Amino acid sequence: EAGVAQSPRYKIIEKRQSVAFWCNPISGHATLYWYQQILGQGPKLLIQFQNNGVVDDSQLPKDRFSAERLKGVDSTLKIQPAKLEDSAVYLCASSLTLSNQPQHFGDGTRLSIL
Amino acid sequence: SQQGEEDPQALSIQEGENATMNCSYKTSINNLQWYRQNSGRGLVHLILIRSNEREKHSGRLRVTLDTSKKSSSLLITASRAADTASYFCATAPTGANSKLTFGKGITLSVRP
Numbered sequence: 062e063a064g065v066a067q068s069p070r071y072k073i074i075e076k077r078q079s080v081a082f083w084c085n086p087i088s089g090h091a092t093l094y095w096y097q098q099i100l101g102q103g104p105k106l107l108i109q110f111q112n113n114g115v116v117d118d119s120q121l122p123k124d125r126f127s128a129e130r131l132k133g134v135d136s137t138l139k140i141q142p143a144k145l146e147d148s149a150v151y152l153c154a155s156s157l158t159l160s161n162q163p164q165h166f167g168d169g170t171r172l173s174i175l
Numbered sequence: 176s177q178q179g180e181e182d183p184q185a186l187s188i189q190e191g192e193n194a195t196m197n198c199s200y201k202t203s204i205n206n207l208q209w210y211r212q213n214s215g216r217g218l219v220h221l222i223l224i225r226s227n228e229r230e231k232h233s234g235r236l237r238v239t240l241d242t243s244k245k246s247s248s249l250l251i252t253a254s255r256a257a258d259t260a261s262y263f264c265a266t267a268p269t270g271a272n273s274k275l276t277f278g279k280g281i282t283l284s285v286r287p
Contacts (some may be wrong), residue, residue, distance in 0.1 A: 101279070103278050116274075117274055152218070154218075161205055161206050161223070161225070163208065166218040167217050169217055
């Protein structure tokens, strides 16, 4: 089966600009996750979708970050405006269902803010 | 906040040796998972152990879980250079609909 697809792989922008990341999960996976991974740390959950509904966005900085999964398949994560501390790898993952399943990760988008 | 804390932070061993990595956590869990991450890549799921299980095996991997001590260990036997990667434990707290909290990870280097 095809894995989780993410694009772009790399993005360099200046602070205060906006950026968007795209994710296509494994076919049939109902649950989709966006994580932020800062260098030297583990992934931190930003938002979790079940089909097209938000399950958890408690750690999403909603003043600048937004995410959608309109048709319950692919998803976009946007940052507007970007800050220097947003430099990180943004990982998308998917799983079959909400409950206690392994998560399958894409290779991420490495974002650098100048 | 980081629920799982891995130990050691870094581990360097010779090919063929065994590698043992530990994870401690603070709250009750539904399950604990171990993931591997190669440089520049996404995380790969290795093994999931439920709170009512004590030990699981998968190939050269052996995971134990001690819920009384709130700790887990990952053993990689007969290590290979290809095992060089970062390893993360992730915990799913009870009732948290699979929301995982990852530790900071362990960097494993296997010397040929």
